[in-house]
Amino acid sequence: MAEAASFAHLWVPFCRKHDIEPRNPESYFNMKRDPYKNKVRPDFVRDRRRVKREYDEFKVRVNGLPESIRRRSDAYNTREEIKIMKRRRELDYDELEEDVKIPKATWMADGTHWPGTWTVPTTEHSRGDHASIIQVMVKPPSDEPLTGTETDSSSMDLTDIDIRLPMLVYVSREKRPGYDHNKKAGAMNALVRASAIMSNGPFILNLDCDHYIFNSQALREGMCFMMDRGGDRICYVQFPQRFEGIDPSDRYANHNTVFFDVNMRALDGIQGPVYVGTGCLFRRTALYAFDPPRTKEPSSCCDCFFTRRRKSSVASVPDGASIEGKSVDSDDEEMNIALIPKTFGNSSLLVDSIRVAEFQGRPLADHPSVKYGRPPGALTLPRDLLDASTVAEAISVISCWYEDKTEWGLRVGWIYGSVTEDVVTGYRMHNRGWKSVYCVTKRDAFRGSAPINLTDRLHQVLRWATGSVEIFFSRNNALLASSKMKFLQRIAYLNVGIYPFTSIFLIVYCFLPALSLFSGEFIVQSLNITFLVYLLGITLTLIALAVLEIKWSGIELEDWWRNEQFWLIGGTSAHLAAVLQGLLKVIAGIEISFTLTSKSGGDDLNDEYADLYIFKWSSLMVPPITIMMINLIGIAVAVCRTIYSVIPEWSSLLGGVFFSFWVLAHLYPFAKGLMGRRGRTPTIVFVWSGLVAITISLLWVAINPPSNNDQIGGSFQFP
Ligand SMILES: O=c1ccn([C@@H]2O[C@H](COP(=O)(O)OP(=O)(O)O[C@H]3O[C@H](CO)[C@@H](O)[C@H](O)[C@H]3O)[C@@H](O)[C@H]2O)c(=O)[nH]1
Numbered sequence: 001m002a003e004a005a006s007f008a009h010l011w012v013p014f015c016r017k018h019d020i021e022p023r024n025p026e027s028y029f030n031m032k033r034d035p036y037k038n039k040v041r042p043d044f045v046r047d048r049r050r051v052k053r054e055y056d057e058f059k060v061r062v063n064g065l066p067e068s069i070r071r072r073s074d075a076y077n078t079r080e081e082i083k084i085m086k087r088r089r090e091l092d093y094d095e096l097e098e099d100v101k102i103p104k105a106t107w108m109a110d111g112t113h114w115p116g117t118w119t120v121p122t123t124e125h126s127r128g129d130h131a132s133i134i135q136v137m138v139k140p141p142s143d144e145p146l147t148g149t150e151t152d153s154s155s156m157d158l159t160d161i162d163i164r165l166p167m168l169v170y171v172s173r174e175k176r177p178g179y180d181h182n183k184k185a186g187a188m189n190a191l192v193r194a195s196a197i198m199s200n201g202p203f204i205l206n207l208d209c210d211h212y213i214f215n216s217q218a219l220r221e222g223m224c225f226m227m228d229r230g231g232d233r234i235c236y237v238q239f240p241q242r243f244e245g246i247d248p249s250d251r252y253a254n255h256n257t258v259f260f261d262v263n264m265r266a267l268d269g270i271q272g273p274v275y276v277g278t279g280c281l282f283r284r285t286a287l288y289a290f291d292p293p294r295t296k297e298p299s300s301c302c303d304c305f306f307t308r309r310r311k312s313s314v315a316s317v318p319d320g321a322s323i324e325g326k327s328v329d330s331d332d333e334e335m336n337i338a339l340i341p342k343t344f345g346n347s348s349l350l351v352d353s354i355r356v357a358e359f360q361g362r363p364l365a366d367h368p369s370v371k372y373g374r375p376p377g378a379l380t381l382p383r384d385l386l387d388a389s390t391v392a393e394a395i396s397v398i399s400c401w402y403e404d405k406t407e408w409g410l411r412v413g414w415i416y417g418s419v420t421e422d423v424v425t426g427y428r429m430h431n432r433g434w435k436s437v438y439c440v441t442k443r444d445a446f447r448g449s450a451p452i453n454l455t456d457r458l459h460q461v462l463r464w465a466t467g468s469v470e471i472f473f474s475r476n477n478a479l480l481a482s483s484k485m486k487f488l489q490r491i492a493y494l495n496v497g498i499y500p501f502t503s504i505f506l507i508v509y510c511f512l513p514a515l516s517l518f519s520g521e522f523i524v525q526s527l528n529i530t531f532l533v534y535l536l537g538i539t540l541t542l543i544a545l546a547v548l549e550i551k552w553s554g555i556e557l558e559d560w561w562r563n564e565q566f567w568l569i570g571g572t573s574a575h576l577a578a579v580l581q582g583l584l585k586v587i588a589g590i591e592i593s594f595t596l597t598s599k600s601g602g603d604d605l606n607d608e609y610a611d612l613y614i615f616k617w618s619s620l621m622v623p624p625i626t627i628m629m630i631n632l633i634g635i636a637v638a639v640c641r642t643i644y645s646v647i648p649e650w651s652s653l654l655g656g657v658f659f660s661f662w663v664l665a666h667l668y669p670f671a672k673g674l675m676g677r678r679g680r681t682p683t684i685v686f687v688w689s690g691l692v693a694i695t696i697s698l699l700w701v702a703i704n705p706p707s708n709n710d711q712i713g714g715s716f717q718f719p
């Protein structure tokens with residue numbers, strides 16, 4: 001972090017001077033595009049060369065860190081040992097002659113112990129057992145712009161360039177064995193509290209560790225929504241997730257275009273997109289579980305804070321002053337103060353910051369229609385300097401016990417207890433009546449990496465589906481939504497909870513064509529007019545839906561087809577597993593564990609998409625493999641029968657085989673995934689699925705022996 005912060009002092013002014021995009025040095029320097037296009041400043045070439053060199057040196061230093069930290073720590077540890085030995089000798093202990101045992105500590109450059117995990121982990125210095133850490137890596141900037149100067153030829157000319165950097169703070173919350181740290185949601189909540197005390201920005205951008213900013217102007221676009229008239233009723237602005245490093249054919253629908261360019265856009269027209277965990281700009285007070293302003297029933301739920309807040313802040317410019325001394329009705333006030341530790345915990349700095357954040361997040365009162373606006377100039381007041389006591393308070397709010405007996409994770413902040421904490425967190429806000437906005441920028445706002453091999457992708461989908469099943473069986477089921485949630489939004493959230501259950505029907509549909517080939521009977525016994533009309537109606541609706549989806553969203557037909565394919569692949573494997581796991585959890589109370597989705601590292605220099613071919617066996621693959629096998633066997637059996645029958649009915653065979661092919665076409669990417677790069681599929685896969693397929697086939701034949709008429713494919717005939 002220190003290395004990055006120091007590089008930033010050169011990098012950020014460089015980006016500002018020459019309008020560099022993206023502002024991620026790694027992807028900027030690896031861009032395939034001509035870096036000199038549209039660049040006119042004559043010193044660009046020199047500056048770029050200089051920065052590139054610094055960046056390369058920075059990378060090499062970072063690579064050398066494990067080694068240099070080890071050497072430094074060894075030196076310090078030896079020094080400590082010598083010190084102790086000397087002291088012993090002075091105290092005449094030398095006859096004991098025993099070895100000095102001191103822990104192999106990891107040391108920082110300033111000669112102190114690293115508070116976090118040590119290279120040789122010990123108690124209080126290991127993963128899951130260490131103190132809170134807050135390090136201010138870049139100090140808060142000045143309030144006034146600070147321009148650079150013209151310097152000697154060796155470095156950059158920064159005249160008229162604002163060289164300020166935003167404050168950068170490293171935060172690692174306290175971890176102790178025996179505490180539930182609530183994974184990402186817990187981490188986010190610690191960050192929300194620490195930042196409330198240290199900077200208290202009224203808006204919070206949240207990015208995953210595998211995402212970066214691709215468009216430095218995206219935030220402004222988000223802010224436009226927040227600051228617009230009525231923008232104070234927006235809880236968050238969600239940007240689409242875009243991915244890099246995905247194989248050009250996007251075999252496993254990693255881009256998720258149908259979700260991000262159809263579903264999310266559609267939701268934008270109702271109450272707003274769901275929160276998808278990253279690339280999201282939040283209003284801080286919405287995270288604090290307040291209702292949006294101007295809700296019809298002000299004291300409907302337990303949000304007494306909001307009532308107080310509104311009453312007291314009509315004309316005041318809060319400047320971090322404490323709640324006391326405000327002209328509010330005293331009864332109300334007492335109740336609220338008593339409630340605060342219960343909701344937000346025992347930090348008065350944190351509680352005081354809430355009102356400031358609310359005030360600063362309001363739209364500018366520059367128009368009569370802006371209610372509770374912020375008077376112009378209110379934000380230009382210089383901010384307080386960071387002092388030691390503030391940092392100490394920030395450290396205390398990221399301790400393990402801080403959330404005890406508070407509402408963090410229950411009502412406030414990111415919600416705990418779900419593997420898809422994001423959906424639940426957003427749902428709670430919509431449920432309070434907040435609106436969200438979907439912001440699709442012309443140039444991608446953020447970009448991230450996604451798991452591109454089959455196994456990791458399936459596990460990712462499994463985790464999402466598991467989260468959905470959990471939501472279905474929890475109080476966050478949209479059936480129990482409040483009246484503040486719009487009707488169609490409720491349907492959408494209901495769908496989020498229900499979709500994994502469709503896997504049950506999907507599985508049946510995938511087996512039916514094969515089974516009808518085995519039995520020689522079509523699924524439908526008699527094709528009457530009513531049935532055909534229904535069938536036609538449904539088919540036309542589906543086609544119309546697809547056409548509209550493609551037309552409105554502007555996605556490619558290929559994207560849509562990939563999505564259909566992966567819907568079936570995920571549906572028959574991950575969704576089914578999620579439903580089973582979810583039922584296990586609800587009925588038997590057996591907990592689910594999941595692993596962090598692995599990233600496409602791109603270590604293989606020869607093949608950019610080497611990860612795509614990684615194959616790890618997973619039991620999730622059994623159902624799709626079985627479906628493929630059975631359908632293939634079904635086709636083979638039907639073809640044989642037709643060939644050897646007295647009067648071969650080719651058209652009816654075609655009718656039956658068509659449906660099997662339809663299923664197989666969906667599973668094609670999956671089959672490709674199984675093959676690996678050079679067909680290195682573990683034999684176990686085929687042994688297992690072969691066994692399962694044969695068992696099912698035999699069972700079917702035993703239960704339902706084929707009828708004697710040689711009509712394979714049943715009475716269904718193609719014209
Ligand atoms: O114990 C944990 C696990 C995860 N994370 C963070 O969570 C992010 C998401 O994890 P990842 O393995 O990348 O999962 P994805 O499937 O790529 O994530 C999607 O789905 C998650 C929940 O389903 C959301 O939290 C993510 O924002 C969303 O991008 C990571 O980047 C981490 O920053 C933690 O902080 N602590």
Ligand SMILES: [Mn+2]
Binds near residue numbers: 449450
């Ligand atoms: Mn991710």
